[in-house]
Amino acid sequence: MKLNDQEKHRYSRHILLKRVGLKGQEKLKAAKVLVIGAGGLGCPVLQYLTAAGVGTIGIIDFDRVDATNLQRQILYTVSDIGQNKAVTAKNRLTQLNPHVNFDVYPEKLTTKNAIEVFSNYDLIVDGTDNFSTRYLVNDACVITNKPLVYGAIYKFEGQVSVFNYKGGPTYRCLFPEPPKPESVPSCSDVGVLGVLPGLIGTQQANEVIKIILDIGEPLSGKLLTYDSLNNSFLTLSVNRAEEEVQKVLSNSDDFKNIDYDFFCGVTSENKLKEISLEELRKMFEDNVDFQLVDVREAWEQPRVEKKNVLKAPLNQLDNFVAKIAKNKKVVVVCQHGIRSRSAIGQLETVYNFDNLFNLKEGIENW
């Protein structure tokens, strides 16, 4: 795809590079990349792909900008709070590079829209924040035969890889089974170093550009791990597991009906016992004999000032195990019902509790 004079000037530092050149820059302009999630990883990916002159960029994100995003999601400003991320990102990126065409999808990626949307692009970038969507994205890439540039983060660590590239391994070849939902906390539960998605996202952008230009060695068949605390990288080899790929392909006709939340154990089909805030209030009113275990930090509000409340912050849970009742109902609570789920997972698996109930929506509106 030909560049005009303005574009040739703008991309001159790329064009000067022998391994990019005018040909390479034209390849970038012809390329169509879909970025899933415009959050921590999506922001730096989008910024660098836009600056690099990728001709068509799709942005899919149903979420809205929140004040707690601004610590790491560097496309957004205070005035964007409450706005849809995909739309806001597009507006911002257009200012950075008006030569790029953006397709905005301010909606959730589902099995119903994934195949059709993916079909419009050459390459998919995973910047999602949950396992259900990660497996969905992988499977849709396998079905539509698109390379997938994967990135994922946890606290101070990150992972990068390229999946489904020229017959290489897929995400399921690395992690065939999704973990139990309570075993892997998300950024909103346990925190994340703000600069980390920047480091991992720029790695993803680099992989995308190498694949488009067909230069260097994309991270196919390799998993790069990064630890920001000691600044160490480790590259591990991953082999393709043909049976995992075939499983996805043989189910492709049924893809639209697959429930990925169920597959990842997110829905109520798993064993987790839950109660609502309303039920909890009633238990107090009726003087039911039970214990409430609050796994939040001491400073978190609102506090529950009642008898039989045990304050056991999640990261010190082990020290409180002896104080948790085993012979009556125990309701585990946190702010939004997510850390408490993780606490229940630990207590059930490691200490064999079977009397724990999760306060579904958390104690925030106590």
Next chain:
Amino acid sequence: MTLIVKYFGMTAEASGKGEEELLEHYSTIRELKEALLVMYPKLKNINFKIAANQTLVNNDFDLIGNEEVALLPPFSGG
């Protein structure tokens, strides 16, 4: 011979360390895994894959005893 075990993400929290050297001999990854679950019961709650000498391997992989082993949990954050 010394086996080096590196822990990533949640597995580092479960073991309380980033890396350690094990002097005991384990003949397969399965044996090593079972021993680690006894040493660190919290690992039971975590899905992880194991790499030996920088290659992902399965439970039947034979260990010589001088490998560098890594425990890799999946991350979901983005």
